[in-house]
Structures are given as structure tokens and as C-alpha cells.
Amino acid sequence: MxxxxxxxxxxxxxxxxxxxxxxxxxxxxxxxxxxxxxxxxxxxxxxxxxxxxxxxxxxxxxxxxxxxxxxxxxxxxxxxxxxxxxxxxxxxxxxxxxxxxxxxxxxxxxxxxxxxxxxxxxxxxxxxxxxxxxxxxxxxxxxxxxxxxxxxxxxxxxxxxxxxxxxxxxxxxxxxxxxxxxxxxxxxxxxxxxxxxxxxxxxxxASLDVLGMLLLSPGLAALVYGLSEAGNGTSLTGGRFVGSVVGGAVLIAAFLVHAVRKGDGALIDVRRLTTRAFTSATGGFFLYSLAVFGLMILIPLFARIVQGESALDSGWLLAPLGVGAMITMLVSGRLADRFGGRWPAAAGLVVVLCGALMLTSLDPSTGRAVIMSAMFVVGVGHGLIGPSLMAMSYQGLPREAVPAATTGANVVIRVGSSFGTAVSAVILQIGIRDKIPGASGNLGEAAGQPAALLSDAFTGTFWWLGAILLIALVPTLTIPRKVRSSQS
The missing domain is CATH 1.20.1250.20 (MFS general substrate transporter like domains)
Incomplete structure (x- = not known):
């Protein structure tokens, strides 16, 4: 057998x-x-x-x-x-x-x-x-x-x-x-x-779902473009941002309606992706991607704008994240195979949250060791989360649904990471305007503002990302227990 x-x-x-x-x-x-x-x-x-x-x-x-x-x-x-x-x-x-x-x-x-x-x-x-x-x-x-x-x-x-x-x-x-x-x-x-x-x-x-392609691919492109424009400092009321995001959302919604009606012949058969495991795992992954990509955008910005570091020195601050992830990555896979991915992923989220909370106390005089330690902690949790949630998104799906599940999960993660960049930049801009009356909040003009006030805007943004990580625990904890079953 x-x-x-x-x-x-x-x-x-x-x-x-x-x-x-x-x-x-x-x-x-x-x-x-x-x-x-x-x-x-x-x-x-x-x-x-x-x-x-x-x-x-x-x-x-x-x-x-x-x-x-x-x-x-x-x-x-x-x-x-x-x-x-x-x-x-x-x-x-x-x-x-x-x-x-x-x-x-x-x-x-x-x-x-x-x-x-x-x-x-x-x-x-x-x-x-x-x-x-x-x-x-x-x-x-x-x-x-x-x-x-x-x-x-x-x-x-x-x-x-x-x-x-x-x-x-x-x-x-x-x-x-x-x-x-x-x-x-x-x-x-x-x-x-x-x-x-x-x-x-x-x-x-196998025929190509041309209508689905004309709806989903441009929809994703428009949505990601709009979010990247927000991350680059474009006004949220500007025509490029509103037009791109609204247009992208409408196209994606139209694709979902089309895909449900078309079923097996759709570009992505979304009916196969309505399992509790897939929905919970990808929902948790979306929120986590939003928060962690926000952290990875903000750390180099903090080093450059607040502390005046070079591009290379700012990049070094993220290196411990990779080291921490390597330590836990293979362990998380074994844990997910044996016990299911719910608890390794939840534990990873808690660890990443601890790292994010360490960043809420940053100020202009904070040493590199403190920031790198926080990113190492984030990395340790990072290595637990990704493999566990990705593995659980396939749970209960038949073999023929694997390509659709893979495509759907990658789309969710891509949009989540783009959304995280945009959301972090927008929250930071609002924080700058709040801390420094008269400031535009534009990231390109931030370098000339008082470092202490800029630091407060960054730490306020880290608190918001911590809240998103906490919310990500909700779908993660609803992932069903792993069922050991054969797959034909």
C-alpha cells in the first residue's frame, strides 16, 4: 500500500x-x-x-x-x-x-x-x-x-x-x-x-481561465502597487493610492465570484480552499507577514533617520533575524509533523511579540547590541512560525488541490507583506505629525526633525505592530489539531 x-x-x-x-x-x-x-x-x-x-x-x-x-x-x-x-x-x-x-x-x-x-x-x-x-x-x-x-x-x-x-x-x-x-x-x-x-x-x-487571469493578476498588481505607494509616502487621499487599492480590491472580489461559479476550471479553485485549516493558517500568516515585514522596514529606517547610520550598517541590524530563524526552523518542522502546527506557530508569535516589545523602548542613544538582540528574538520566533503555518495550510486537502493551495497561500503572503510595508509607513507618518506639529510626516523629510521626537514616533509604531501580532494569535489558535490520515 x-x-x-x-x-x-x-x-x-x-x-x-x-x-x-x-x-x-x-x-x-x-x-x-x-x-x-x-x-x-x-x-x-x-x-x-x-x-x-x-x-x-x-x-x-x-x-x-x-x-x-x-x-x-x-x-x-x-x-x-x-x-x-x-x-x-x-x-x-x-x-x-x-x-x-x-x-x-x-x-x-x-x-x-x-x-x-x-x-x-x-x-x-x-x-x-x-x-x-x-x-x-x-x-x-x-x-x-x-x-x-x-x-x-x-x-x-x-x-x-x-x-x-x-x-x-x-x-x-x-x-x-x-x-x-x-x-x-x-x-x-x-x-x-x-x-x-x-x-x-x-x-x-487543461484550459487557461482567461477571464480569471484578467481579473486576478491585474487586481493583485493594482493592490500591491497602491500599498507600495502608501509605503513610499503617497497621501492616503491621493488618486494613485485610492484608485489602485479600490480598483485592485474590486478586481479581486470579482475574481472570487467568478472562481466560485467556474469551480474546477477557475485559475484558482477557491472552493477547495475553504477548509478550516487553510483559512486559519493563511489568515494567521497574513497578519504575521503584515507585522514582521513592518518591523523589517522600520528597523533600517530608524537606524538611518534617527541614528544616522549608513545603508550597510543599517542592513547589519537585520542579520540576527536570519541567525535566529535558522536555529528554530528545522525544529519547528519536526514539531509540526509530530504535534501539528498550531502550538509551534502560536509559541513563535509570542516570541516575536517579545522581540517587538523590546523595540518599543528604543531612543536615539540605543546601542546596536540592543536592536540586534531584539531582532535575534524575532528571528527565533520567525523560524517557528513560517514552516508550521505553511504545513498546516495543506492539512486535509486532496493531492489535486495542492497547486491551488500553494498559489493561494503565496498570494496571501505577498499581499500581507506589501500591506505591512504600507501600514507601517502610514502609522509612522501619522506618528511624526502627531509628535512634531507642522511636520508633513513624509519619510523623505523626516531626517531633519528632532531625533528624540522621531524616536517616539517609531516606538509608537512598534506598539501597533505588537497589537497586530497579538491579533494574529486568534486565527492561529483556531487551526485544527493535526489528523494523521493517508493521502491518495
Whole structure:
């Protein structure tokens, strides 16, 4: 009897060599694509100077990549059904490599933005495809440990991306931020070509839900764009913010109505995603992503605006988050496999909350050791949360629903992280205006304000993020107990 794909009854608790190899190939291919979400952030000023252009223009190098990622994710489930996991993995990685190489030789701002979009289209599907392959292969009994492995890029990128970008910008040309992807991804491409199993689960008759694509992908792009504009300091009453967010929300709502009516033929079959485990896990993940990405945006801003630190020194403050996450990541997977993900994730949220509360006492004279200690605590909780919640989102789903679940979860996390950036920036702007009468609250003008008052605005924002972490406990604690059952 076979209980899960490639797994015999006596082997359900063991990570066999085949599954381990698959996990390594997925991490090799995904890590640089996730790092590229944050690595360029510290190079914005260098890019603007090199191309002699404004901040509002050059920020599209970041925004264009993020929008392309968001638009590509919904295509994952259909493309895997139609062409197979291995084929789409190789194609996506090839697009990312091509985009990286072209970004490195870009001759103008429009060309760089266009090539970043190409990068994002390839990179956006890699993580969901990798998670789909691993979820199908692992089965429910080993999901936690496998998600721990595949979560490595997502856990480390927000901390290591700005740090790596700072090193490259300080010592090399900004072009090497893109060239560095090429050798790593070529190795990943060759490894995938040789080691990934042949595609055996294809549906040549799988049709693309064109209407769903025209509703969901632009809807996500508009929503993420509006949120990124708020994070960049755009007024909440401005036409770009209101139009983008409202338009995006309307398109997404229309997609949900369309998907319910269309059922199995929808771009994402949302009817399969109404299980309590999926709803609770992704709801908790959305709120957690909102809070933790807010923290990771605010810490470098605090160091630069309040304490006058350099870009590289500010990036170093996030490094302990990655160290803490590495310590607990593999443990959380084993705990989720054995006991379910509810309690590891809840414990992780409490630990992250403790780290966030440490940040509520910051002032201009606070030493680096205090901030780095707080981020280490956040990292310890971070490593417990991600793998546990991702594993539990698959609980109770049939094998054929895995691509839809993976796509849905990645969309929720992407929107949550974008929302966190925007919400944190908006709360901080309101805090600045409240603490400093007459101040505009615009982050670009904040550096000239009194450091002590700016510090109070930051700590007030940390309190709000702590409240969001507390709210995230509610859906997390409603995740059902893990049921050990076979999966056909």
C-alpha cells in the first residue's frame, strides 16, 4: 500500500534521499529569486545617481519586480497542470537568469525596469512551483520538515538581502547585484535538469481561465502597487493610492465570484480552499507577514533617520533575524509533523511579540547590541512560525488541490507583506505629525526633525505592530489539531 506519493507506510516519518534531493534543488533555485525582492532596496540612491533620475522614477526598479511577482503567482496552478512541474521550473528559472543578465547590462532606466519585470515573471512562479513539488512528494506526515527546508529562502531574504546589497554597492558596481544571480542560478538549472523527476502529471487539455487571469493578476498588481505607494509616502487621499487599492480590491472580489461559479476550471479553485485549516493558517500568516515585514522596514529606517547610520550598517541590524530563524526552523518542522502546527506557530508569535516589545523602548542613544538582540528574538520566533503555518495550510486537502493551495497561500503572503510595508509607513507618518506639529510626516523629510521626537514616533509604531501580532494569535489558535490520515 502507498500512503503518499513515493512514500511507503514505514517511511512516512523519514526524509528519504529522493525527497532531500528535491528539497535541495528547490532551495537552490528559489534563494536568489527571493533575495532579489530586497537586495536592490539599498541601491536605490546609487541607481538614481548613475542614471541621473528622480527617486519616484527609480523606485520602479523595486516596484516593477514586485508587481511582476504578484502577477505571475496566479498562473502557477494552471501552468503546473498543463505543462508539468519540472518543465515550468526550468522555464521560470531560465526567465529569471535571462532577466538577471539583462539587468546587469541595462543601459537606461526604462530598460532596467523592463528587465526587472522579466526577472519577476520568472521568479514569481519558482517558489510556488517548488512548494507544489515538495508538498506532493512529502505527504501530510512530513510536510512540516519539508516546509522548513523550503522556507529557508523566504526566512533569510528580508534579513540578508539588504546586507548583501550593501556590501555589493559599497565595494562593487550595482550591476553585480544582478550578475551574482547568474552563476548560482545556472548551477540550480543544471541540478534541476538532472535531478528533478520527469513530468508524469500533465493535463494537455487543461484550459487557461482567461477571464480569471484578467481579473486576478491585474487586481493583485493594482493592490500591491497602491500599498507600495502608501509605503513610499503617497497621501492616503491621493488618486494613485485610492484608485489602485479600490480598483485592485474590486478586481479581486470579482475574481472570487467568478472562481466560485467556474469551480474546477477557475485559475484558482477557491472552493477547495475553504477548509478550516487553510483559512486559519493563511489568515494567521497574513497578519504575521503584515507585522514582521513592518518591523523589517522600520528597523533600517530608524537606524538611518534617527541614528544616522549608513545603508550597510543599517542592513547589519537585520542579520540576527536570519541567525535566529535558522536555529528554530528545522525544529519547528519536526514539531509540526509530530504535534501539528498550531502550538509551534502560536509559541513563535509570542516570541516575536517579545522581540517587538523590546523595540518599543528604543531612543536615539540605543546601542546596536540592543536592536540586534531584539531582532535575534524575532528571528527565533520567525523560524517557528513560517514552516508550521505553511504545513498546516495543506492539512486535509486532496493531492489535486495542492497547486491551488500553494498559489493561494503565496498570494496571501505577498499581499500581507506589501500591506505591512504600507501600514507601517502610514502609522509612522501619522506618528511624526502627531509628535512634531507642522511636520508633513513624509519619510523623505523626516531626517531633519528632532531625533528624540522621531524616536517616539517609531516606538509608537512598534506598539501597533505588537497589537497586530497579538491579533494574529486568534486565527492561529483556531487551526485544527493535526489528523494523521493517508493521502491518495
Amino acid at each position: 502507498i500512503t503518499t506519493a513515493g512514500t511507503r507506510p514505514g517511511d512516512t516519518e523519514r526524509i528519504d534521499p529522493h525527497l532531500r534531493t528535491l528539497a535541495i534543488v528547490v532551495v537552490l533555485g528559489a534563494i536568489m529569486t527571493v533575495l532579489d525582492s530586497t537586495i536592490v532596496n539599498v541601491a536605490i540612491s546609487a541607481l538614481g545617481k548613475d542614471f541621473d533620475t528622480s527617486l519616484s522614477t527609480i523606485q520602479w526598479v523595486v516596484t516593477g519586480y514586485t508587481l511582476a511577482l504578484s502577477m505571475a503567482i496566479p498562473l502557477t496552478a494552471w501552468s503546473v497542470r498543463r505543462f508539468g512541474s519540472k518543465t515550468m521550473w526550468l522555464l521560470s528559472l531560465g526567465l529569471f537568469i535571462s532577466g538577471s543578465l539583462l539587468c546587469g547590462v541595462a543601459w537606461s532606466v526604462p530598460s532596467l525596469i523592463a528587465f526587472r519585470v522579466l526577472q519577476g515573471l520568472g521568479g514569481g512562479m519558482l517558489m510556488p512551483i517548488g512548494q507544489t513539488m515538495l508538498a506532493r512528494e512529502a505527504g501530510p506526515e512530513r510536510m512540516g520538515r519539508v516546509m522548513s527546508i523550503v522556507s529557508v529562502p523566504a526566512m533569510l531574504a528580508p534579513a540578508l538581502g539588504p546586507l548583501l546589497g550593501g556590501v555589493i554597492v559599497d565595494h562593487l558596481s550595482w550591476r553585480w547585484m544582478f550578475f551574482v544571480n547568474v552563476p548560482f542560478c545556472v548551477v540550480a538549472l543544471l541540478a534541476a535538469w538532472r535531478m528533478l523527476p520527469r513530468d508524469t502529471e500533465r493535463s494537455p487539455d
